Amino acid sequence: MAKLFFKYGTVFSAKSLNLIATAHNYETQGKKVLLMIPFMDTRSNGNISTRAGFELKAEMIDTDTNVVDVFIEHLNKKEKIDCVLVDEAQMLSSKHIDQLRDIVVRFNTPVICYGLRVSYTLELFEASKRLFELSDKLEEIKTICWYCASKATHNLKLVEGKPEYKGNPIDIGGLEKYLPVCYNCYVNPPIEKELKGV
Numbered sequence: 084m085a086k087l088f089f090k091y092g093t094v095f096s097a098k099s100l101n102l103i104a105t106a107h108n109y110e111t112q113g114k115k116v117l118l119m120i121p122f123m124d125t126r127s128n129g130n131i132s133t134r135a136g137f138e139l140k141a142e143m144i145d146t147d148t149n150v151v152d153v154f155i156e157h158l159n160k161k162e163k164i165d166c167v168l169v170d171e172a173q174m175l176s177s178k179h180i181d182q183l184r185d186i187v188v189r190f191n192t193p194v195i196c197y198g199l200r201v202s203y204t205l206e207l208f209e210a211s212k213r214l215f216e217l218s219d220k221l222e223e224i225k226t227i228c229w230y231c232a233s234k235a236t237h238n239l240k241l242v243e244g245k246p247e248y249k250g251n252p253i254d255i256g257g258l259e260k261y262l263p264v265c266y267n268c269y270v271n272p273p274i275e276k277e278l279k280g281v
């Protein structure tokens with residue numbers, strides 16, 4: 084029986100790197116993966132990429148895209164899909180997550196979603212909440228706090244060097260805007276540490 088997975092972590096925890104390694108493992112065995120990324124991720128241009136330097140082309144999922152239809156289009160092209168991999172899953176809607184769940188059940192195909200758990204405003208993203216509700220397996224991808232030796236559990240947003248805790252939970256950006264932090268450093272960040280070598 085195929086399963087729905089949610090592999091979640093903070094920003095900069097190597098989620099995309101993990102996805103690309105999984106795709107590579109399938110492909111070296113001659114198996115086919117279907118890659119998806121939300122259209123909303125305007126940084127991607129339809130590519131899943133990692134800061135470690137790899138990039139893969141993906142299907143872009145817009146608000147009104149039915150992901151089951153995307154999957155069936157590939158089957159109709161005589162592709163045998165062995166696994167669906169979704170990056171930045173937190174930017175999808177809960178309806179998309181229901182559709183991904185449907186793919187697992189109807190086509191007995193594993194779906195692995197990678198994404199953030201909570202926003203810089205400390206809210207579960209709509210899609211992440213649905214993934215916690217529907218997934219067969221939850222796995223945390225871990226990294227360390229930017230400022231101390233604790234595990235990072237939250238995402239700190241900095242605007243002109245100052246922490247920002249309120250606003251639209253979806254706000255695209257990279258390390259210039261978000262840092263992986265523990266809860267203590269989220270609440271009281273020692274923000275003088277510079278961004279070096281990233």
Ligand SMILES: Nc1ncnc2c1ncn2[C@@H]1O[C@H](COP(=O)(O)OP(=O)(O)O)[C@@H](O)[C@H]1O
Pocket residue numbers: 092093094095096097098099100101132133134135136281
């Ligand atoms: N230039 C680099 N070369 C190799 N690895 C890097 C480089 N820059 C960052 N990394 C590593 O890449 C990881 C972040 O990767 P990424 O997959 O983009 O994370 P996420 O998708 O969780 O934001 C971190 O573990 C970091 O140590």
Ligand SMILES: Cc1cn([C@H]2C[C@H](O)[C@@H](COP(=O)(O)O)O2)c(=O)[nH]c1=O
Pocket residue numbers: 093094095098099126171199201202203204238252253254255256257261
């Ligand atoms: C914390 C947080 C992040 N985002 C955005 C910023 C990036 O575009 C992605 C996360 O990318 P990564 O590969 O995981 O680093 O999500 C956001 O919109 N809201 C947030 O709270």
